[in-house]
Amino acid sequence: MTAVLHLDNVTRVHGEGATRVAALRGVSFTARPGELVAVMGPSGSGKSTLLNLAGGLDTPTSGSVLIEGVDLSGLDVAGRARVRRTSVGYVFQDYNLIPALTAAENVALPRELDGDSRKEAREKAMIALERVGIAEVADRFPDEMSGGQQQRVAIARSVVGERRLILADEPTGALDTETGEEVLRVLRDFCDAGAAGVLVTHEARHAGWADRVVFLRDGLVVDEAAASGAYGDPLEQGAL
Amino acid sequence: MSVRQSLLALLEQGPMYGYQLRAEFEQRTGATWPLNVGQVYTTLSRLERDGMVAVVDHGGVDDRTEADGEAGTQSESGGERGQVSYQITEAGRAEVAEWFSTPVPRTQPARDELAIKLAIAVTLPGVDIGRLIQQQRTATMSALQAHTRTKRAGRPGALVGEIQSATEDLAWSLVLDSLVFDAESEIRWLDHCEARLRRASHQTKTASSIQPEESR
Ligand SMILES: Nc1ncnc2c1ncn2[C@@H]1O[C@H](COP(=O)(O)OP(=O)(O)OP(=O)(O)O)[C@@H](O)[C@H]1O
Ligand SMILES: [Mg+2]
Numbered sequence: 001m002t003a004v005l006h007l008d009n010v011t012r013v014h015g016e017g018a019t020r021v022a023a024l025r026g027v028s029f030t031a032r033p034g035e036l037v038a039v040m041g042p043s044g045s046g047k048s049t050l051l052n053l054a055g056g057l058d059t060p061t062s063g064s065v066l067i068e069g070v071d072l073s074g075l076d077v078a079g080r081a082r083v084r085r086t087s088v089g090y091v092f093q094d095y096n097l098i099p100a101l102t103a104a105e106n107v108a109l110p111r112e113l114d115g116d117s118r119k120e121a122r123e124k125a126m127i128a129l130e131r132v133g134i135a136e137v138a139d140r141f142p143d144e145m146s147g148g149q150q151q152r153v154a155i156a157r158s159v160v161g162e163r164r165l166i167l168a169d170e171p172t173g174a175l176d177t178e179t180g181e182e183v184l185r186v187l188r189d190f191c192d193a194g195a196a197g198v199l200v201t202h203e204a205r206h207a208g209w210a211d212r213v214v215f216l217r218d219g220l221v222v223d224e225a226a227a228s229g230a231y232g233d234p235l236e237q238g239a240l
Numbered sequence: 241m242s243v244r245q246s247l248l249a250l251l252e253q254g255p256m257y258g259y260q261l262r263a264e265f266e267q268r269t270g271a272t273w274p275l276n277v278g279q280v281y282t283t284l285s286r287l288e289r290d291g292m293v294a295v296v297d298h299g300g301v302d303d304r305t306e307a308d309g310e311a312g313t314q315s316e317s318g319g320e321r322g323q324v325s326y327q328i329t330e331a332g333r334a335e336v337a338e339w340f341s342t343p344v345p346r347t348q349p350a351r352d353e354l355a356i357k358l359a360i361a362v363t364l365p366g367v368d369i370g371r372l373i374q375q376q377r378t379a380t381m382s383a384l385q386a387h388t389r390t391k392r393a394g395r396p397g398a399l400v401g402e403i404q405s406a407t408e409d410l411a412w413s414l415v416l417d418s419l420v421f422d423a424e425s426e427i428r429w430l431d432h433c434e435a436r437l438r439r440a441s442h443q444t445k446t447a448s449s450i451q452p453e454e455s456r
Binding site: 042 | 382386389423
């Protein structure tokens with residue numbers, strides 16, 4: 001299966017001379033359809049840098065980033081913005097909802113920016129809100145929702161219009177255990193339905209939801225974990 | 241050990257055969273800590289010796305336990321010859337009550353082997369401790385992923401909509417949560433060890449073995 005996201009030997013250097021920081025030093029990374037990949041590592045190891053490159057928010061110093069087979073370096077700013085609107089969904093720790101817009105309007109916004117009519121965009125937004133299980137808050141403003149609800153709205157926004165790559169940077173950061181778990185379940189469901197997901201997290205418990213866990217240290221991938229036991233046969237006694 | 245109290249507590253529901261007890265135990269805990277039949281019977285005979293349970297067979301109450309006055313006249317009509325069930329005594333009920341009202345002692349450290357391995361490893365030259373930590377973290381992460389996946393798949397044999405099944409599902413998922421939290425805490429501890437070792441090596445500029453680029 002072709003990868004939704006592929007980073008090939010990517011390097012990202014910030015600054016020069018004394019302030020030079022190599023945030024990523026030759027990282028290759030892949031996320032396939034249906035796969036949730038977690039990225040773990042200490043603060044400053046390059047996790048957000050990797051996610052920003054994957055989402056076309058930043059460009060590599062060397063190496064290439066491909067989304068659904070398209071090399072982002074071959075695109076101009078407008079081209080990358082288009083890929084971001086149509087293929088990539090971003091979920092941030094602090095939700096990043098627009099306070100003056102309702103939940104449905106927040107979710108519909110990327111579709112409207114991409115040329116959908118208001119009505120079409122609203123319909124797609126409602127479908128996305130239903131998929132994350134909070135259609136009932138569609139007409140509420142962000143300050144009228146709990147953190148968990150806001151994060152689900154943010155996830156709905158990140159997938160509206162059938163985007164195939166979901167990038168989440170500490171999406172459960174401010175949430176309690178139970179609510180954080182709900183958010184992960186939603187993310188996991190989207191991946192099970194065919195999207196590719198990349199989840200940056202400090203919490204091993206949350207990384208446990210991923211198919212693969214990539215460990216970053218000082219801008220390098222140092223190891224990778226996959227569930228032990230026979231894949232697809234978790235009920236077998238030995239799997240516990 | 242907890243097997244003793246667990247079996248005893250399960251017998252508060254009513255008399256049971258050994259194999260039944262084993263099944264009841266595993267319905268709640270999954271296959272996490274498999275009990276073999278021998279272990280169940282050894283435990284039951286100790287409980288009987290200590291007066292915590294009374295043996296019930298199809299002929300009536302075993303002589304040895306009649307002194308407890310608790311076993312009563314229960315008889316097992318379906319029991320085969322030589323097959324006995326077990327009934328909790330007053331002393332047994334008291335032990336169960338005591339168990340539930342007393343915290344599990346935590347004076348004995350749980351993750352002996354790993355902590356000891358690391359403690360030995362840091363003192364020895366020539367052990368690549370960065371690699372040791374990373375490999376352990378990956379192994380523990382894999383186990384954590386497997387527990388999470390098992391939990392998502394649901395309890396084997398669970399019957400949707402049944403109340404008894406629902407409480408057993410809950411028990412089962414709490415056990416899995418405990419494995420998940422244990423694994424998580426081990427990973428956090430490994431992260432902490434790694435950070436401390438890095439700091440120490442930056443200070444002494446010697447132990448280059450924990451630099452990640454040399455850890456593969
Ligand atoms: N715009 C920038 N200019 C200069 N240095 C930067 C910039 N962005 C990131 N860095 C540096 O690159 C390295 C990696 O940063 P990054 O934000 O990717 O880390 P992270 O793994 O996301 O950390 P955290 O867990 O704290 O979010 C750090 O040393 C950081 O200081
Ligand atoms: Mg970051």
